[in-house]
Amino acid sequence: MRSETRIDPKLVEEILKFTRNVVDAPKLVAAPDEINLEVTPHEIAQVIDKTRLLHYKPLTDKQHKTPLLISYALINRYHILDIHPEKSWVRNLLEQGFDVYMLDWGSPTSMDKYLDFDDYVNGYLDSCVEFIKDETSTEKISLQGYCTGATIATAYTALHPENVKNFIATAPVIDGWRDTTVISNLAKHIDVEKMVNTIGNMPPEFMYYCFSVLKPFEQGIEKYVNFFKNIDNKKFVDNFLRVEKWLGDTPPIPGELFKQWIKDIYQDNLLIQNKMFVGGSHIDLKKIDMPLFTQVAVGDHLVSPECSMPLHYAVGSQDKTLRIYPTGHVGMIASSLSQKKVLPELGQWLSERS
Amino acid sequence: MNPQSPKEITDYYKHLSLFWTDLIHLMASKPQALTSTGPMRAFATSSKKIATELIEINEKLMEFNKFYTEYYKQLSDTWSVAQKKVNQKVPDVPHDVEQFEAFKRIWIDIFDNDFTELFDSEKFGENYGKLVSKELELTKHWTNISNVILQSANLPSKEEIDEVYKELHALKKRVTKLEIELKKKEDKK
Numbered sequence: 001m002r003s004e005t006r007i008d009p010k011l012v013e014e015i016l017k018f019t020r021n022v023v024d025a026p027k028l029v030a031a032p033d034e035i036n037l038e039v040t041p042h043e044i045a046q047v048i049d050k051t052r053l054l055h056y057k058p059l060t061d062k063q064h065k066t067p068l069l070i071s072y073a074l075i076n077r078y079h080i081l082d083i084h085p086e087k088s089w090v091r092n093l094l095e096q097g098f099d100v101y102m103l104d105w106g107s108p109t110s111m112d113k114y115l116d117f118d119d120y121v122n123g124y125l126d127s128c129v130e131f132i133k134d135e136t137s138t139e140k141i142s143l144q145g146y147c148t149g150a151t152i153a154t155a156y157t158a159l160h161p162e163n164v165k166n167f168i169a170t171a172p173v174i175d176g177w178r179d180t181t182v183i184s185n186l187a188k189h190i191d192v193e194k195m196v197n198t199i200g201n202m203p204p205e206f207m208y209y210c211f212s213v214l215k216p217f218e219q220g221i222e223k224y225v226n227f228f229k230n231i232d233n234k235k236f237v238d239n240f241l242r243v244e245k246w247l248g249d250t251p252p253i254p255g256e257l258f259k260q261w262i263k264d265i266y267q268d269n270l271l272i273q274n275k276m277f278v279g280g281s282h283i284d285l286k287k288i289d290m291p292l293f294t295q296v297a298v299g300d301h302l303v304s305p306e307c308s309m310p311l312h313y314a315v316g317s318q319d320k321t322l323r324i325y326p327t328g329h330v331g332m333i334a335s336s337l338s339q340k341k342v343l344p345e346l347g348q349w350l351s352e353r354s
Numbered sequence: 355m356n357p358q359s360p361k362e363i364t365d366y367y368k369h370l371s372l373f374w375t376d377l378i379h380l381m382a383s384k385p386q387a388l389t390s391t392g393p394m395r396a397f398a399t400s401s402k403k404i405a406t407e408l409i410e411i412n413e414k415l416m417e418f419n420k421f422y423t424e425y426y427k428q429l430s431d432t433w434s435v436a437q438k439k440v441n442q443k444v445p446d447v448p449h450d451v452e453q454f455e456a457f458k459r460i461w462i463d464i465f466d467n468d469f470t471e472l473f474d475s476e477k478f479g480e481n482y483g484k485l486v487s488k489e490l491e492l493t494k495h496w497t498n499i500s501n502v503i504l505q506s507a508n509l510p511s512k513e514e515i516d517e518v519y520k521e522l523h524a525l526k527k528r529v530t531k532l533e534i535e536l537k538k539k540e541d542k543k
Contacts, residue, residue, distance in 0.1 A: 006449060008450035011449070011450055014451055049526075110515075111522065114519055114520055114524075180474075182470060182473040185474050185475075185478070186479060188479060189479035189482060189483030191486070194487055195486070195490055198490045198493050198494050198497070199490070199493060200516075215470065216466065216469055217466045218462055222462050
């Protein structure tokens with residue numbers, strides 16, 4: 001007796017279509033290198049070493065009085081906050097009438113290996129704040145930090161509260177011991193002293209490794225299967241390639257900064273315990289007494305909500321708001337949800353205080 | 355001497371190798387000095403350093419392999435368990451598009467869950483930390499060998515370049531501090 005396996009012809013058709021899509025992909029889609037990630041018009045307001053301060057051109061006749069400076073993360077580049085006109089964090093804020101500046105940390109090279117937390121907080125970030133104050137004739141600015149950029153902004157705000165009118169912390173890395181992500185598990189076991197002494201800066205390849213252990217099958221296989229499946233969908237493909245290009249552009253992190261980062265935040269967890277020092281100055285989170293808006297995402301697999309939320313309870317601010325969104329780390333800043341929910345809520349909160 | 359354990363064997367060969375490189379180095383240094391000129395003289399005198407580094411690399415490589423094997427064992431064990439779970443949940447080969455999509459979803463969810471659990475575990479973190487640490491030690495030996503070659507060509511070693519970077523960093527900090535103080539004084543005027 002012969003057993004027969006019946007396969008649905010539609011399944012064969014699907015497989016053949018997928019194969020055709022893979023073959024046709026180069027004809028239909030631009031190469032990531034050909035995509036320009038600089039979406040919203042801006043000028044370079046200031047350059048110090050490899051850092052740049054970008055000033056976006058206004059999109060409204062009237063603007064709120066207090067300018068907003070965004071301190072982007074140390075991982076990847078700032079482009080994710082302006083990844084696509086329809087999903088641009090920056091453009092949305094400009095359309096809500098805010099005067100937006102962005103701090104691009106640039107791509108450090110071997111000679112930057114001695115740059116530390118002090119250089120980033122009291123050097124680069126402070127000089128940007130002072131520049132904006134001078135240029136806009138304001139005494140205080142609004143400061144937003146994203147991910148690791150929010151940790152730097154937290155340290156800055158605690159040390160220089162006189163310069164910050166409103167503080168927005170988006171997925172900040174605050175309480176390393178509470179972080180439930182895979183990243184924190186790796187960070188806790190790394191001999192960071194040996195790494196920095198041996199190779200200097202944290203190499204991008206190490207970061208790519210860290211990315212690869214986050215949902216490896218969804219992000220490493222399914223994502224690309226979906227890309228080829230949707231190769232005819234221009235909108236999907238354009239968005240996919242932009243995010244992929246952004247993901248593939250990870251600059252090194254200066255050695256001394258990385259060392260202090262891993263030790264003080266993930267291994268010894270000094271920041272939330274008010275035991276951290278930057279450039280010899282004590283970081284006391286209670287000194288953050290201006291209005292605070294904390295944004296966290298439930299599905300964040302890079303910075304878990306448990307790691308971010310303690311900031312809300314640790315500061316000295318009376319006027320503070322905590323928002324939790326049903327999305328992920330990138331979804332919170334570059335998705336239709338961020339455009340429809342996250343940004344309007346932030347805009348309303350900020351406009352009432354700007 | 356009759357070495358028994360792997361450590362004793364390694365130590366024996368390390369001693370044997372160092373004995374001969376030392377002796378050959380001493381015996382050859384005078385004719386080398388006579389016949390070599392310029393950078394190659396430096397390379398000749400430093401050749402012992404390369405031999406020592408290579409022996410130590412060999413030792414570190416054994417330790418590295420131990421953690422590397424464990425790393426792949428953990429990945430492979432997790433894969434097997436996850437695959438068994440998938441097989442239990444989907445015993446039949448999918449025949450149509452819907453079944454195939456359902457199978458794909460189950461496969462990805464189970465694999466992602468099991469691997470995330472592994473990456474999040476103490477045993478993975480500990481082994482991975484040690485693996486990276488050993489890799490860094492190997493890198494350090496390679497840097498030391500490179501330094502010997504660089505110095506033989508009268509080029510600065512990594513440590514010397516680092517010294518320059520450190521000095522530059524300190525100078526930049528001092529200049530920035532002075533600029534801020536100067537600006538404050540100008541603002542007061």
